[in-house]
Amino acid sequence: MPLDPQSIRQDFPILKRRLPGDQPLVFLDNAASSQRPQSVIDAMTDCYENFYANVHRGIHTLSEESTAGYEAARVTTQQFLNAASQREVIFTSGTTAAINLVARSWGDAHVTADDTILLTICEHHANIVPWHQLAERVGCRVEFLLINDDYSIDTETVAEALQRLQPKLFAFTATSNVLGTVFPVQQWAQLAKENGATVLVDAAQAAPHQAIDVQDWDADFVIFSGHKVCGPSGIGVLYGREALLAAMPPFLGGGAMIDRVTVDGFTSAELPEKFEAGTPPIVEAIGLARALQYLQDTGLNEIARHERDLAAAAEQQLRDVEGVNLFGPRQSEKAGIVSFTIDGVHPHDIAQWLNLRGIAVRAGHHCAMPLHEHMGLTATARASFYLYNTLDEVEQLVDAVKQTREKFARSGRRRRRSSISSSSS
């Protein structure tokens, strides 16, 4: 059954927000961060109001209850990913922290100067910079798969690169945060395995919009963030194959990740605590679990279809607007992301002008500078849709884009000389 965005909107209190000029909020910046339903806010408030304490430590009622809530969140996350074991689910502070954890722990232990890390040009900085840093430490090479003119990457290109480079790690995003291209994770992971590469999948843009089965994907590491799946900020998930995680050295040192500490050294705790040093994001985990349940109750396939419909409608209409350029593959396998530019108008001015109409979009390089450079652009504007967006909002976006073009089109205006003195007063 197709989802009903009007009924879903009732679940998200922030969508009632009015902007200056009494504009209703049209929130189209979901690829940067989504909004939260009341049930997530309530679950977190309930913890703070009724049973919050530190986890895995206190022999008292609140600590036992918080620990139970925190570990139940791990089970919910395990089920969301269809991971084989709870020990494969590590809570971090976000996608960036999770990728850094792998780069530091697995990377430092396994990657040498002779090795290559293979990425795609579509990665956001969180899946580029940690590997550049690893290269600085161990001297490995970092290589990038480029995109075709149609914003895709051929299977043959992937297979050829894997064969030629024999990378130690193939780390790629499941969905481009700029182009919306959805890559065939299972197929690429299979090719990587055939060439002996470890596989890391950045699912930050995939987890909000599709059912993920890490066993089907057969990836070694899968990573996503809470704040993009209607959950809280400050939490992310690292899924790792148990044998790999067990063999990896701990990353951050501190409380919770230890078995025993003496003046001479320490022994680390078992999985998953081994990688969760310090007080973890307890309330955030509880909120995340509620968000994952919300998405599953709504239906991830229905969510994905709804977003694709919205993005397709937006693209179709924007394509007809003179001066508008769209980036990304046409329909088929594409997420609900529409990146565009307008001839002669800087993306920051597009975003600022849309904001006047209550429309929130992202403008800039979307933390993907190599991709923009590859496309010969410094910046784009991006509208990204989620389950609570409507066709009516698409219309508003298209209307506002048309107005933007009119507003900033060069009209042959001349500077009024008299303004020189008045401007400096």
Next chain:
Amino acid sequence: MISVDFHHFLVSIAFLPAMASVSSSMPSEQDIYEEHVLDHYEDPYNRGELASATHADEGKNPLCGDVVQVSLRLAGDGKVEEAFFDGHGCVISQASASMLMEEMEGKTPEEVKDFTAEQMLELFGPQLTPNRQKCCLLPWRVLQSALHSPLEEDEADDDAAHFSGPSLSEEN
């Protein structure tokens, strides 16, 4: 090429009071794009390269990819005889560059140095949010560094050591 972090002092000016009473005093984009600003954007003052420049520098705002070059010709008495800018970017950065070039001609190096970020924002006019202040201040900081970037060796600048601009840390 310079890259400067304004964050530390930007928060202290203009915007925090607006944050306190969120929606009522947010600057309106209508104001940001007032005619005076668009006039400078479309009909800029001294846009282009100054062939006879004695000092020049370039800067960019990595957030949006805006690039601004400033080239100056300092006269024998040290005054800014001509100030040109070039580059590409949003309405705010390009219009503010035009306004600044116009304002700075005829000034002594000391007067240029004493021209503060606050004064630049005031010269621009419409109130800006912190992110757009960065756009507005890009030409200003390139101007400040251009003043200390002589194009010929024999014009080494004695004032460089006393430069009291913003700290030169990486923009994040």
